[in-house]
Amino acid sequence: MTVRVGVIGAGMIGQDHIRRLTEVVTGASVTAVTDIDAGRAAEVAARAGATALPTGAELIASGDVDAVLVTSWGPTHAEHVLGAIAAGKPVFCEKPLATTAEDCLRIVEAERAHGRRLVQVGFMRRFDAGYRQMKEVLSTGSLGAPLIVHCAHRNPTVPESYHSAMAAQDTAVHEIDVLRWLLDDEIVSAQVVTPRATSKRFAHLEDPQIMIFETSDGVRIDLEVFVNCQYGYDIQCEVVGEDGLVRLPDPAAVGIRTAARHGTGVLQDWKDRFAEAFDTEFREWVAGVAAGAEPTGPSSWDGYAATVITDAAVRSLETGGGTVTVDMKPRPAFYGGTA
Ligand code: NAD
Ligand code: ISE
Numbered sequence: 001m002t003v004r005v006g007v008i009g010a011g012m013i014g015q016d017h018i019r020r021l022t023e024v025v026t027g028a029s030v031t032a033v034t035d036i037d038a039g040r041a042a043e044v045a046a047r048a049g050a051t052a053l054p055t056g057a058e059l060i061a062s063g064d065v066d067a068v069l070v071t072s073w074g075p076t077h078a079e080h081v082l083g084a085i086a087a088g089k090p091v092f093c094e095k096p097l098a099t100t101a102e103d104c105l106r107i108v109e110a111e112r113a114h115g116r117r118l119v120q121v122g123f124m125r126r127f128d129a130g131y132r133q134m135k136e137v138l139s140t141g142s143l144g145a146p147l148i149v150h151c152a153h154r155n156p157t158v159p160e161s162y163h164s165a166m167a168a169q170d171t172a173v174h175e176i177d178v179l180r181w182l183l184d185d186e187i188v189s190a191q192v193v194t195p196r197a198t199s200k201r202f203a204h205l206e207d208p209q210i211m212i213f214e215t216s217d218g219v220r221i222d223l224e225v226f227v228n229c230q231y232g233y234d235i236q237c238e239v240v241g242e243d244g245l246v247r248l249p250d251p252a253a254v255g256i257r258t259a260a261r262h263g264t265g266v267l268q269d270w271k272d273r274f275a276e277a278f279d280t281e282f283r284e285w286v287a288g289v290a291a292g293a294e295p296t297g298p299s300s301w302d303g304y305a306a307t308v309i310t311d312a313a314v315r316s317l318e319t320g321g322g323t324v325t326v327d328m329k330p331r332p333a334f335y336g337g338t339a
Contacts, residue, residue, distance in 0.1 A: 003289045006032035006065035008056040008080050009072030010044035013094060016271065017071060017282065018048050024279050028286045031064045035072075056080045060087050067289045070094060078103035081300075085110045085118055090289045092282075094122040095173060097303025101311060104304035105329070111300050112334050120285055120295040121303040123177040127284065128277035130249045134239065135182050137246045144242025146183055149221040151175050152236040154229040156268055157200075164206040167225045168192070168313035172211055175223050175237070176309045177302060182239070185215040186305070186331075190312040191323040201228045211313055212323075232266030233273050301335035304328075 005021055007014055010033050021028045030048045034056055035041035045052035053059045056076075060068055060083045068084040070077050070093040078098035084091035085107070097119070098104045111119055125131050138146065153171055162170070168190075180187060191212040201207045208226035215221070237248040251273060253264040267273045281297065288295055305328060312324040331337025 001027070001290045003028045003286050004031040004064055004066045005029070005069050005286075006034075006053075006059040006062060006067075007050075007069045007071060008034050008059055009070065009076075009094075010035040010037075010040050011071065014069075014071035015044055017069060017094075017278070018044065020279060020282050021069075021286070022048055025282045025286050027290050028282075032059050032062050034059045057083055060084050060089065065089065067091065074099045078107060081107050081119060082110055085114055088114065088118070090118050090120075090295065092120045092122065092285055092295075093303070095177075095303070096169065096307055096310075097121045097300060098307065099169075101304065101308050101327075104300070104307050108300045108304055108332075108335075112332065117294040117299060119300045119303075121177075121298040121300070121306075122281070123174065123298040123302065123306070124274050124277045124281045125174055125178040126181050126298060127280040128274060129280075131178055131182065131237070134237070134246050134248060138182065138239060138241075143239070143244045143246060145217070146185075146219050146239050146241050148240040149179060149183070149219060150236070150238045150240070151179075151221065151223040152234065153223065153225050154232070154234040155227040155270070156230055156232055158205075158207075158227045160202045162202075162227065163204060164209075164317060165314045167207070167209045167227065168211065168310040168317070171227060172223055172225050172313065173306050173310050175221075176213070177298060177306050178237075179213075179221055180302070180305060181298075183215060183217075183219060185217050185219060186328070187213045187221075187309045187326055188216050188328075189214045189323050189325050190309060190316055191321065192313050192317040193321045194317070198226075198228050200230060206317065209317065213309070213313075214323075232268055233270055234266060235273060299335055301331060301337075 030050045033045040034053045041052040067090040070080045211223040213221040312326045316324045330339035
């Protein structure tokens with residue numbers, strides 16, 4: 001069966017995922033595209049051999065759409081995800097699931113009422129080969145209990161529209177998701193402290209930021225978010241356990257020796273760093289939809305958890321850097337919890 005995907009939001013990542021669905025992943029075709037910019041929708045749809053539709057609601061209702069991909073702006077995600085659930089169609093939503101905890105909970109409740117999982121959230125790091133190897137090592141127990149995690153998330157530069165809260169909401173949210181999954185543990189508090197700011201930032205932005213999270217098992221996570229580091233896109237993660245540590249590998253790259261130096265290049269863009277993770281994420285999602293299976297990737301609950309944890313980090317940043325307790329509801333049995 002070919003899964004016919006309708007795409008809501010034909011911007012930067014929407015176009016990249018359309019390319020992925022049409023050129024990389026087998027078993028899917030893009031049949032409909034919508035965007036509030038109708039000209040962009042028409043252009044992107046024509047390139048993909050799809051039909052441009054005027055609204056997300058019409059796309060979700062279309063008989064030519066088996067599954068929905070939401071890649072519009074974050075504040076519009078909830079409306080489209082709720083629409084897809086109401087239509088009983090599988091929906092892949094780029095992060096964030098929704099920009100408020102209340103909207104995330106509305107999605108969680110709608111999905112529970114539907115009775116089976118339909119939603120997958122686009123936290124692609126769970127599909128990265130390096131993180132998957134780390135998880136395998138941790139799951140053997142050979143390192144003993146995890147105690148500390150050291151992370152860095154560095155982007156070369158960000159545009160002027162990027163503001164201080166986005167360090168948690170847009171950037172650290174990837175570590176928040178992948179570490180909950182890697183450690184199989186919940187984050188219970190967040191603290192954000194600000195070292196000396198780089199001169200290479202727009203004046204309104206607090207950059208870098210150091211985020212400290214604690215899990216329910218007492219693991220301490222320190223995360224440097226530095227989005228104007230200049231030199232490249234660099235993701236570091238090291239889990240220290242009682243009997244050893246495991247570290248995320250850098251992407252494979254040729255070694256270059258020249259002019260009395262030896263080194264490797266550093267990638268500049270998250271699209272390149274996680275290209276294979278995005279491909280795997282969509283390969284698995286399409287295969288699951290084709291098989292009529294529930295999605296196994298990040299759930300609505302994971303989307304909700306990520307939003308309430310980023311809310312706590314933003315509150316810490318905006319209230320002087322104290323530790324803020326994460327205000328999370330108990331996890332329902334529907335999502336693997338006990339509530
Ligand atoms: P973008 O601005 O390039 O594209 C968004 C598009 O959505 C625009 O074309 C806009 O016109 C359209 N749009 C907005 N509201 C709409 C609506 N109600 N209906 C239809 N179209 C609508 O943004 P982007 O960088 O492509 O980001 C899109 C989403 O993807 C964001 O939620 C972002 O956080 C997420 N994202 C995820 C990753 C990742 O690493 N997983 C990376 C980048 C972006
Ligand atoms: C962007 O939205 C992403 O999701 C990237 O993965 C992240 O590295 C970047 O900081 C965000 O702005």
